[in-house]
Amino acid sequence: MSVIEIALEGCGSPADLLKSKIEERTARIKVIGLGYVGLPLALTVQESGFAVSGLDLNRARVAAINGGAQVISYFEEGRVAEAVASGRFSATDDYASVTAADVILLCVPTPLSDKREPDLTQIIRAAESMSAHLRPGQLIVVESTVWPGATSTLLRPILERSGLRAGEDFFLGFSPEREDPGNQTHSTRTIPKIVGADDPISRDLLETFYSQVVTQTVPVESCAIAEAVKLVENSFRTVNIALVNELKVALDAMGIDVWTVIDAAATKPFGFMPFYPGPGIGGDCIPVSPAYLSWRALDVGSELPIVDLARVRAAAAPSDLAVRIASDLNTKAETAIQGARVLLLGVAYKKDVEDTRESPALYMMQHLEAMGASCDFHDPYFPVLPQTRDHPTLAGRISVHLSAETLAAYDAVVVTTDHTEVDYAAVARHAPMIFDTRNVFDRAGIAIDGDRTFVKI
Template identity: 45%
Template sequence: MHHELIHKLKSKNAVIGILGLGYVGQPLMLRYTDIGFKVVGFDIDAEKVNELNSGHSQIEHIADSKILSAVEKGFEATADFSRIGECDALILCVPTPLSKHREPDMSYVIGTTDMLKPYLREGQVVSLESTTYPGTTEEVLLPRMEEGGLKVGESLFLVYSPEREDPGNPNFETRTIPKVVGGHTEACREVGIALYEPAIDEIVPVSSTKAAELTKLLENIHRAVNIGLVNEMKVVADRMGIDIFEVIDAAKTKPFGFTAYYPGPGLGGHCIPIDPFYLTWKAREYGLHTRFIELSGEVNRAMPEYVLNKLMDGLNDHGKSLRGSKILVLGIAYKKNVDDMRESPSVEIMELIQAKGAEVAYSDPHVPKFPKMREHSFNLSSIELTPENIASYDAVVLATDHDKFDFDAIYEHAQLIIDSRGKYRHVNGKVVKA
């Protein structure tokens, strides 16, 4: 059975189904469509489905022309999960957030699996790409997939292949980012390799789905821990009157043994603030405590409060209190030059400012209107950065350093700047480094 599916995938006669048409699913869909596969996209958001079918992506860095081209090549988006049976490969790209108790929220993975399982048939491969804890593929997907009598590894195939996306990074695209692939059985792994080999330049097979799941967590934990370290160093350097950015720039001239990480107002994005705690949660099942992960999380989660305190100190030095002040937050996407708001520390900073009795507004050229979010709500639109608007605020907080910002104009007209990104590191006076 698996040899037939491998042949179908290698000859590009397979139909690819992508479940979840967001920041991960859309680039994957475009890649498979570009190389000649028929692709069906599934999403429970009817508005998104309609927009994609009309050639609009809703994601800033994905041009409408690319979506329109994909539609012209045969791509269809649908909310009708009964069409699962049309697909030979099913790739799950759904969210895996944390609950309010900072435990894995598997509801999207479970819900999607439950929606597809009535339509599973012989000769299909299911690949989970959502970042999760080691064991998810075997413990959550496997039993559900076998409920109908199909046997994984014989008539149905199960793979874990973690997504690796960096929105807004022009140096990498779906094709050029190596793909880790782990299968539940050897036959599953062979099918998984055949699924991704036509679309990705380099495939990295690993021995199991658990190994692939832990690979993804290690990548993100490595980044979270090092950002936590440099954020702690920022606080220490500030207390000592040392410019942390100068120190990092000097340290990175060492040609071995050092990788530069930069401090900021906290962690954002769909991976780094969340994924490490999937391992922390799972490790407790084995009686283990992941102290590095928990400590770095503690440091990184404290950064929005650190920025708030710097704002209050700066206002105090100007004879003002935060209560009753007007504060403009510059940049609410989680990183520069994207419209991605997931887990953005800017939003927490806005909430902290508002809770202290200040009037808060924002400016972000990539986010014209504050979007609907699961846990945050502001009825705000982006403020245009005219000289008059900038000068009308008691302070501006630079949270995300988009290239589209005119930093000279901001400096000229702002009354006070709270700089969490080091853009004004060589400037004194009305700049407070945060």
């Protein structure tokens, strides 16, 4: 055996080398896509002691991150700046930097197409860009939501255009992102992490890496299982949200408050999990995952009619509520929807986040305006409405300032997002007619003045 061979044997296999680098936290981590998922993940990995380099094609975002800007509103103040100041976190838009990384985490968007089918264009592009810069001994983990089988049958062949083989020259796995933006109780670090790979070496490396970063890893035997876990979780959620929205309407007709029923039912220590009604589902995750699962089911000759019905019902919620608002304005306030002035409180798809993707509030605004209403909005996270694919005509509208006078000037005020930073007591005092889609007034114990019309919808 030559000196070189002895030296190489001493170093171990590429997987062993990578494993020791990960365990010693000297492995260099690359996070591709610094959005709502990639940025918190990159910061959590950096805070675990690794050197992290982010990669995003959005140059303005890269510059803002390198300048230590907050970037995501619900981050703790100074989190990005501290990471940058540590010297172990920076961002770039250059794919050539992939070569220097030991572990690469892929967090680019995987939305729906105009036909509401999986649109993997951006992740395919990212894989193509990466494959030109791969080297032996790297671990690649897909975190973006994809249909079961996509990592192994779609992305792997693209990565192997590098001339390297997955499971031999580089290691490949899937670990679904379970980020819940704005959730103050469960963070990236404390949410158990599913880790799946098609070969034991890749799986072991995934487990080794994530166990340095999160409190619990849950290994599964293939990328496809890990991919399916994510879609099943979100389909379960969609079906249950559609169910409670349906229950709300039926119980309301019986004069029973659905929120009170759910809270009482939730005292059962087994067999029940509370889901709450609302104006619909939004974000880049819950409305998207069931469509991915359903699309893949059809692809293999199967069907998911319950999931599909829930998707349809969830998507119809904003228009159902708009019709209910029009009807109640007519019957309870003798005001026609044609020409009515309506203020929507919140355009973000969920509480305390600055994200309007698939926001039910925007769909509701369009439905109300289609019926002749004139709508404004107030949202502390959106001084101006951004451009969105599905609502191009709403872009540029300005958030109205909340005051006694402005609230009193609307025929109806609709709580569409339950942001913390809104003075609901003032709304209760000054708005002549209030529609609450989020149960905020009862939850906060805010009484409504007797001469106001209040409807929980």
